Amino acid sequence: MINAVRGLLTLFAVSILVFSLARLTGDPIDVLAPVDISREDEAALRERWGLNGSIWEQYVSFVGNASQGDFGPSFKYPTETAASVIAERLPASISLGIVATVLTLVIGVPLGILSAVKRGSWLDRIAKGLALFGQSVPEFWLAIMLIWFVAVRWNVVPTSGISGWQSYILPSIVISVFGIAALLRLFRSAMLETLGSEYVKLARLKGLSEFKVVWKHALKPASIAPLTFFGGIAVRMLTGATVVEIVFAWPGVGYLAYEAANARDFPVVQALALFTAAVIIIMNLLIDITYAYVDPRVRLGQKAIA
Amino acid sequence: MSLDQPMGTVNDVPRTAPVLEVQDLRTYLYTRWGTTKAVDGVSFSLGSGETLGIVGESGSGKSMLALSLVRLTPEPAGKIVGGRVMLNGRNVLDLTDRQMREVRGKEISMILQDPQQSLNPVFSVGDQLAEAIRVHDRDLDDKLIHERSVDALKSVHVPAPERRLKNFPHQMSGGMKQRIVGAMAMAYQPQVLVADEPTTALDVTIQAQYLRLLKDLQERTGVAIIVITHDFGVIAETCDRVAVMYAGRFVEEGPVEQIFDHPRHPYTRALLESRPKVDLKSTRLQSIDGQPPSLIDLPIGCRFAARCAYAIERCLAEYPPWFEITEAHAAACWRSEEVPWPSP
Numbered sequence: 004m005i006n007a008v009r010g011l012l013t014l015f016a017v018s019i020l021v022f023s024l025a026r027l028t029g030d031p032i033d034v035l036a037p038v039d040i041s042r043e044d045e046a047a048l049r050e051r052w053g054l055n056g057s058i059w060e061q062y063v064s065f066v067g068n069a070s071q072g073d074f075g076p077s078f079k080y081p082t083e084t085a086a087s088v089i090a091e092r093l094p095a096s097i098s099l100g101i102v103a104t105v106l107t108l109v110i111g112v113p114l115g116i117l118s119a120v121k122r123g124s125w126l127d128r129i130a131k132g133l134a135l136f137g138q139s140v141p142e143f144w145l146a147i148m149l150i151w152f153v154a155v156r157w158n159v160v161p162t163s164g165i166s167g168w169q170s171y172i173l174p175s176i177v178i179s180v181f182g183i184a185a186l187l188r189l190f191r192s193a194m195l196e197t198l199g200s201e202y203v204k205l206a207r208l209k210g211l212s213e214f215k216v217v218w219k220h221a222l223k224p225a226s227i228a229p230l231t232f233f234g235g236i237a238v239r240m241l242t243g244a245t246v247v248e249i250v251f252a253w254p255g256v257g258y259l260a261y262e263a264a265n266a267r268d269f270p271v272v273q274a275l276a277l278f279t280a281a282v283i284i285i286m287n288l289l290i291d292i293t294y295a296y297v298d299p300r301v302r303l304g305q306k307a308i309a
Numbered sequence: 310m311s312l313d314q315p316m317g318t319v320n321d322v323p324r325t326a327p328v329l330e331v332q333d334l335r336t337y338l339y340t341r342w343g344t345t346k347a348v349d350g351v352s353f354s355l356g357s358g359e360t361l362g363i364v365g366e367s368g369s370g371k372s373m374l375a376l377s378l379v380r381l382t383p384e385p386a387g388k389i390v391g392g393r394v395m396l397n398g399r400n401v402l403d404l405t406d407r408q409m410r411e412v413r414g415k416e417i418s419m420i421l422q423d424p425q426q427s428l429n430p431v432f433s434v435g436d437q438l439a440e441a442i443r444v445h446d447r448d449l450d451d452k453l454i455h456e457r458s459v460d461a462l463k464s465v466h467v468p469a470p471e472r473r474l475k476n477f478p479h480q481m482s483g484g485m486k487q488r489i490v491g492a493m494a495m496a497y498q499p500q501v502l503v504a505d506e507p508t509t510a511l512d513v514t515i516q517a518q519y520l521r522l523l524k525d526l527q528e529r530t531g532v533a534i535i536v537i538t539h540d541f542g543v544i545a546e547t548c549d550r551v552a553v554m555y556a557g558r559f560v561e562e563g564p565v566e567q568i569f570d571h572p573r574h575p576y577t578r579a580l581l582e583s584r585p586k587v588d589l590k591s592t593r594l595q596s597i598d599g600q601p602p603s604l605i606d607l608p609i610g611c612r613f614a615a616r617c618a619y620a621i622e623r624c625l626a627e628y629p630p631w632f633e634i635t636e637a638h639a640a641a642c643w644r645s646e647e648v649p650w651p652s653p
Contacts, residue, residue: 123385201426207381208421209441209493210413223431298431299477 006291010284017280018069022062025269030054052078052270065273074274078266085270089256089278095165096248096255100241102175107182107236114183115190115229119198120217130187137184146177146250163252174251178244182236186229193225200224227298234290242279327354327395328500328533329378329417334392336370336377343605347373349557350392357500358527360534362544362565364580365554368601371537374554375505378535379419380409397500415445418494422506424487428478434489435474438462441493461492464529465522484515491522498530505537520546541584545569550637553577556602556612563638573632573640573648576613611642619644 032040036048049055052075056064068075074085083091118130153173154162160169197203198221206220243257252258256275263271294301336348347370355361365371376382377389380401394401396416401409421427429437438458443449449457455474462470465488478486487507494502504523508516524547527534536547544551544565552562553576561574572578576597583595599616602608608615614624623643632645 201421201423202429204381205421205427205490205493206429206440208379208413208419210410210415210444211440212410215440220429220432224429227431299433300430300479 006288010288013284014277014280018066018277019062021273021276022065025272026058051076069274069277075270077263077268077271079263079268079271085268085274088271089259089274092254092256092259095253096243096257097241099171099174099178099248099253099255100237100243102171103178103182103240103244104237106175106179107186107240108233110179111183111186112190112229115187116194116217116222116225118187119191119194122195130191134184134188134191137180138188140180142177142181142244142246143250145180146173146247149173149177150250163250165254174244174247174253177247177250178240182233182240185232185236189229189232190225193228194221197221197225223297227294230290230293230297234286238279238283238286242282326356328357328397329535330354330393330395331378332393332395334374334377334394335390336373336382337388337390338373338383338386339388340386345604346370346557346607347387347604348377349604349607351554351557351559352392353552353559353562355501355533355535357533358531359550360527360536360548362536362538362548362551363554364538364541364544364551366539366580366601368604369554370557370604371554372505375419375503375535375537378501378503379413379417411445414441414494414499415497416499417501417503418497418499419503419505420487420490420494420507423510424483424490425510427490428486430478432477433474434476434478434481438474438489438493438496441496445497457496461496462489464495464526465489465492467492484511484519487511487515487519488522491519491526495526495530495532498532500533501535502526502532503535503537506539507536508543509538509540516543517546523547541569541581553580556607557604558612558641560613560642561640563634563640567635567638571634571638571648573634573638573645574613574642575617575619575644577640579616 032045032048032054036045040048054061065075072086077083077085077088080088114130114133118127121127150162150173154160160172161167164170198217200221202224203216203221206216211220243255243260245257245261247253248255248257249261256278259271260275262268263275331354332352334348334351335346338345338347349370351370351374353361363371363374373382373387376387378394378401380389382389389402392402396412401412401417404412428434435455435458438461439454442454442457442461458474459470462473467473467485467488473481473485473489481489487510502523507523508519511519520543523534523536526532534547536543538544548565550563551565551568552559553568553574554560555576561568561572561577568577569581572581579595579597583597597616602612602615608625610623610625610627611617611620611629614620617624621643627643629641629643629645631639631641633639634645
């Protein structure tokens, strides 16, 4: 509850920031309207785009409309609203984000666990190498390399855009590499700690199988620390990975953000920033709820008895 | 008596047949600095209903000895390299991993040192207790497991057991947690219970309570208990016999009163003298000068000789065999028969 209120306050702060930052870049009329525009046309355009009145009036009407999902017309695509432009691009980003998130979890978590369990083995060495690579390789470079080898030279998958499920392969790999590396490393170190703990020793003393010892007693407490981090990368993946979308010409919101910023399409930029902030806030709330499930020590409303 | 004769065959209390017989057990730790001989030829035997105390300084190998009995020495450094651990007539060192898991909790259990650390913080007490009950009895339904869990908590005098089962470890005091660990260890009425410093982490008042609880469990079930400690007070309160461990080996073993009143190994005496006493005028605590030898590079002679006030040449040159003092009391000291040693 407190977290939800805090979330709303954050959203409010973000709206101020977004609104003022967008104004700092200059007057959109200068960029978008023809140089020889008539006075009447300019006034009409200002009226239509909500650029009339003082900066305060502009902000108040921005927030009022935004709370109803109306971010105004897009400057770049005059026939559409900012909201509809984003809605059109959102499915491409979210579907890619889901594929990348699943990939991250399915590869990163088990690899981290196994590399802790089989510490010092060849698997551990490969995993550690992968973690180092994944956290240090620049996304754009990896994307270009993959396009060059897998798409251009071997011609296995399309180079860019969306044309069938094959198109998802390269971008989702590039997006998830960092998350895989980070989760792998976090799970590995957390598992090493819990595997060496007294309660894992006690679990073994009870005669439990190694499977239960590792996947129940060591894993659950070890998943607390990586959880926070996972929230962060999930947001990044779901709200559109800008660099990757640009390199792969992926028609998602990440690419849209880049286009809109270039075109000073304020309403779209503002709507995107608020959308991203909202997703982050919602994700953090979800993570908080998951915390309470994983770690009984953070559950509210319970008092120690003894 | 010669060095390689196992101690248990001589000092066995003939009350009952031994449930646990350890012969020449050796556990080494292979580290990057060398091989640490943490347990280096330990023998003893334990009858049912009996309590053996193993006392020694930190680093004497007593905890490694305890872990060796259940084959849970730290991986991959720790290895049991020799000897036998006969439990109910079979050598547990020969068992497969699967067979060993059947033995743990059912025939031999262990209580760990720190109750704050030994329960998993993210599972309820009931869950962790049910696990200990289900593991050796897979056919039990949930209702029976619940009943048995409640009984197990009652057996260690936990008040309001039904409610406790739903609690998480962080909602309990250290003493309560250690009782629950005790209930888990005793869930299957094992023949041997190893308690590794069971009270070190508890408040003094709770300590005595817990030791009484162990005694109480022993009287009801006949479990043989090994208490590992550095505290002679705990030994005096709970044990029938005591073995003094130094640098990976036992140096003296015998009935508690005899060891307390007539120690025959200078190390035992030094340990007894270094206990804090309330009735003494001196405010300074006695300590033993010097450090225990490195377990990587051990001397050929007596391992205590370098710190011993009574050491003679032979002590440095030759490791002393066991000298029998009475039927149940023996010490590994060349001068054990010369007591009292001349005061320095």
